[in-house]
Amino acid sequence: MSFNTLGLSTELLRAVADQGYGTPTPVQRQAIPVILKGKDVLAGAQTGTGKTAGFALPLLQILNKRPQARGRRAVRALIVTPTRELAAQIEESVTSYGKYLPLKSAVIYGGVKINPQIDKLRRGVDILVATPGRLLDHVQQKTLTLSDVEILVLDEADRMLDMGFIHDIKRILALLPRRRQNLLFSATFSGEIKRLADGLLNSPTLIEVARNNIAADTVEQLIHPVDRKRKRELLSHLIGSQNWRQVLVFTRTKHGANRLSLQLNRDGLKAAAIHGNKSQGARTRALAGFKHGDVRVLVATDIAARGLDIDHLTHVVNFELPNVSEDYVHRIGRTGRAENAGTAISLVCVDEHKLLKDIERLLRRSIPQEVIAGYEPDPSIKAEPILRGRNQPNQRQGMNSQQKRYPGKSNGSGPAARRRKPGENPVSRGPGRKSRDMAAGKARVRSRPAAKRG
Known part of the structure; x- marks a missing residue:
C-alpha cells in the first residue's frame, strides 16, 4: 500500500x-x-x-x-x-x-x-x-x-x-x-x-498496531554488565572504538546528566546535556547541535524519552536504567524509527539487577548480555540501594502512579511538606507537643533581663 x-x-x-x-x-x-x-x-x-x-x-x-x-x-x-x-x-x-x-x-x-x-x-x-x-x-x-x-x-x-x-x-x-x-x-x-x-x-x-509496552522489532537490544564506577570509561570506549557519530545517552537525574556531559567532553567527545532544569534556549541549542552533528553525544533525562524525533539515530545508551520499566521502552524508541534499524545498549551494574528484571518482565523476554573485555564486573562489589529507585524493599506498595515515578515526593517530602512551618505536626498541621515545649522554653529565656557586663 x-x-x-x-x-x-x-x-x-x-x-x-x-x-x-x-x-x-x-x-x-x-x-x-x-x-x-x-x-x-x-x-x-x-x-x-x-x-x-x-x-x-x-x-x-x-x-x-x-x-x-x-x-x-x-x-x-x-x-x-x-x-x-x-x-x-x-x-x-x-x-x-x-x-x-x-x-x-x-x-x-x-x-x-x-x-x-x-x-x-x-x-x-x-x-x-x-x-x-x-x-x-x-x-x-x-x-x-x-x-x-x-x-x-x-x-x-x-x-x-x-x-x-x-x-x-x-x-x-x-x-x-x-x-x-x-x-x-x-x-x-x-x-x-x-x-x-x-x-x-x-x-x-x-x-x-502493537501490544502495549514492547520495543520495536527494528531495535537491537544489548546489555553490557559493568561496575558502577567504570560506566563512563566504558561508554567513552564504546563510542570511540566503534566510531559512533550520534549517540543519545540517558541518565536518571539532572545532576548525573550534567556530570556525565562534562566528563565526556574531557574525554574528547563533544557532548551536551538536556533536562528540565535547562533553559528552553539551552535545550533547543543542544538538540539542534545534536541533530546537525555538531554535538556527538546528547545526555538526557527522561524528559527526552518521548518527543525526540531524530532522523536515522542509530544508538541509544541507557547509562543508568530507568526507575520505571515503561520508560525503558520509550527511551529506546528514540532509535529504530520509521522502520530504520537501531541499537539500544544498557550499561548495567550490580545495583540495577532488580530494575533489569522488571524491564525483562515487562518485555516478556530476556535481553542478551555481553561482557566487554577489560571491563568485566568485579563479583566482590556489593549492590547499593538506588536513591529514588525501585529496588528498595516495599517502596512501591501503596503508591499512586505519580509517586511510583517520583518516590521521593511522598510521605513528608512533597509539596504539602514543603509548605509546613518549622516544628509543625505533619498530621494536625499545628505545632507538636515537643515543639510547643521548646517554643515555651525559648520564650522564658528571652523574657529574662539581660545580664550586666563588667
Whole structure:
C-alpha cells in the first residue's frame, strides 16, 4: 500500500514525497482514512511508528477542504502534547506536510517569552500545537480563544497523565465547543487513559498496531554488565572504538546528566546535556547541535524519552536504567524509527539487577548480555540501594502512579511538606507537643533581663 491509496490530496502527497516517505506505517494506514471520514479515534502505537503523520496529514486535508466558519482566521485544530520538544517537532511536521496548503500553524510552550507567541496568535493561526500550561496562560490573558476548534488531538496522552496534567486537560476540554472531532493518541492504554477516552470520545474507532509496552522489532537490544564506577570509561570506549557519530545517552537525574556531559567532553567527545532544569534556549541549542552533528553525544533525562524525533539515530545508551520499566521502552524508541534499524545498549551494574528484571518482565523476554573485555564486573562489589529507585524493599506498595515515578515526593517530602512551618505536626498541621515545649522554653529565656557586663 502507498500513500496514494489513503485518500490524501495532491498537495499532501507531494509534501509526503518531499519527505522521502514511500510506504505508510501501520498506524498511518489505519488512522488516516478513519480521520478523513470525521470519526473520533483512540489510537495506541508504540513510539516511533509515525503517529504524527497519522493525525497531521488528514487534519490538514479536512481543514483545507472545510470553509472557515467566520471571516477572521481562528484556531480550528488544537494539538496538545506534554513536552516542549515534542510540541516543537509536531509543529515542524505540520509545517512540512502543509507547505503546499494555505494554512498557518504555530506552537506555544512555556520556558520562553510569551509576547512573540501573542504576536503570532494575533496574526491568525489555523492549527495550534501547545503544551497544557502555556495554552491556559494564553486563555487567561485573553490572547487566545478556543471556541472555534473543530479538531482536538491529545498526543502522548499517557505521558500527560503521568506528568500530572489531568486537571489542565479537563480545564482545556471545558473551553472547547461540544461539537468537534477528537483524536487521542497514546503509547499505552492504561486504566486512566481508558477513563479519559470514555469521557472524551464519541463512538471512537480503536486502532492498536502493537501490544502495549514492547520495543520495536527494528531495535537491537544489548546489555553490557559493568561496575558502577567504570560506566563512563566504558561508554567513552564504546563510542570511540566503534566510531559512533550520534549517540543519545540517558541518565536518571539532572545532576548525573550534567556530570556525565562534562566528563565526556574531557574525554574528547563533544557532548551536551538536556533536562528540565535547562533553559528552553539551552535545550533547543543542544538538540539542534545534536541533530546537525555538531554535538556527538546528547545526555538526557527522561524528559527526552518521548518527543525526540531524530532522523536515522542509530544508538541509544541507557547509562543508568530507568526507575520505571515503561520508560525503558520509550527511551529506546528514540532509535529504530520509521522502520530504520537501531541499537539500544544498557550499561548495567550490580545495583540495577532488580530494575533489569522488571524491564525483562515487562518485555516478556530476556535481553542478551555481553561482557566487554577489560571491563568485566568485579563479583566482590556489593549492590547499593538506588536513591529514588525501585529496588528498595516495599517502596512501591501503596503508591499512586505519580509517586511510583517520583518516590521521593511522598510521605513528608512533597509539596504539602514543603509548605509546613518549622516544628509543625505533619498530621494536625499545628505545632507538636515537643515543639510547643521548646517554643515555651525559648520564650522564658528571652523574657529574662539581660545580664550586666563588667
